[in-house]
Amino acid sequence: MRVIGLHADVLVATSRIWQTNCTIVRAERTRSGGDTGPGTGECFVIDSPVLPDELSLLPAVLEQAGFACSGLLATHADWDHLLGRLAFSGAALGVAETTAARLTAEPGAAARGLRAFDDEHYLDRPAPLSLGQLQALPVPGHCEIGDGELELHSADGHTADGMAIWIPRARVLVCGDYVSPVEVPMISEGGSRDGYLATLRRLEPLIDGAAYVVPGHGEVLEGARAAAILREDVNYLAKLPDAELPIARRGERQRAIHAANVQRVRARA
Numbered sequence: 001m002r003v004i005g006l007h008a009d010v011l012v013a014t015s016r017i018w019q020t021n022c023t024i025v026r027a028e029r030t031r032s033g034g035d036t037g038p039g040t041g042e043c044f045v046i047d048s049p050v051l052p053d054e055l056s057l058l059p060a061v062l063e064q065a066g067f068a069c070s071g072l073l074a075t076h077a078d079w080d081h082l083l084g085r086l087a088f089s090g091a092a093l094g095v096a097e098t099t100a101a102r103l104t105a106e107p108g109a110a111a112r113g114l115r116a117f118d119d120e121h122y123l124d125r126p127a128p129l130s131l132g133q134l135q136a137l138p139v140p141g142h143c144e145i146g147d148g149e150l151e152l153h154s155a156d157g158h159t160a161d162g163m164a165i166w167i168p169r170a171r172v173l174v175c176g177d178y179v180s181p182v183e184v185p186m187i188s189e190g191g192s193r194d195g196y197l198a199t200l201r202r203l204e205p206l207i208d209g210a211a212y213v214v215p216g217h218g219e220v221l222e223g224a225r226a227a228a229i230l231r232e233d234v235n236y237l238a239k240l241p242d243a244e245l246p247i248a249r250r251g252e253r254q255r256a257i258h259a260a261n262v263q264r265v266r267a268r269a
């Protein structure tokens, strides 16, 4: 697992599996008298790494940075983003209302997805995944953190649910499974090309103002590079089913995602 700092209050841990990103964001709360100090703020862990050793290391990563987890957030309901509770077992999980609806409609789907992955790769976990207490957040909307707030923007189209999170103080966008340097746009079950394109249009002005963009998968991007990937992705989606894959994303796995996209778009036409 790679951990980098984007800002005094923002860390990103990248999993060895699918380069899945976990963003850790903190904000102090100003005490009466105007001073701030450790332990007076809040810290949220957004999405999660995947492997058991990475999850067991995560509390130490926060501790070393002087952060204390006060809650979990997830960009969407795909199981590989929902594993924060395996690192912070008591924490509540905040998700978009659309994600809460999906998790409620498919109880156990995340735990089953994780079990299938672990079976395939012979991985042991100390405990099964339980999502615990869910907090459904209105999106678009805001989520308070310390004496600041995070902006929540709708981000559906990859799946039927999801949110992107804008961290104003650091000008960091955590966008979920969009604008990835390693994965072509994936229209999963419940997702749609129109929804995906609408989300990219919503993300565009945020990316234009961003210092960094944290995609669901792949390295952290500077704003200008993310904007270039967004343009490639709009172009790819607009041309489906006849689209060509972007040059940097043409491996076997990407071609399989593309084939599934083509099928889904044809089935809807």
Ligand SMILES: [Zn+2]
Pocket: 078, 080, 081, 177, 216, 217
């Ligand atoms: Zn994902």
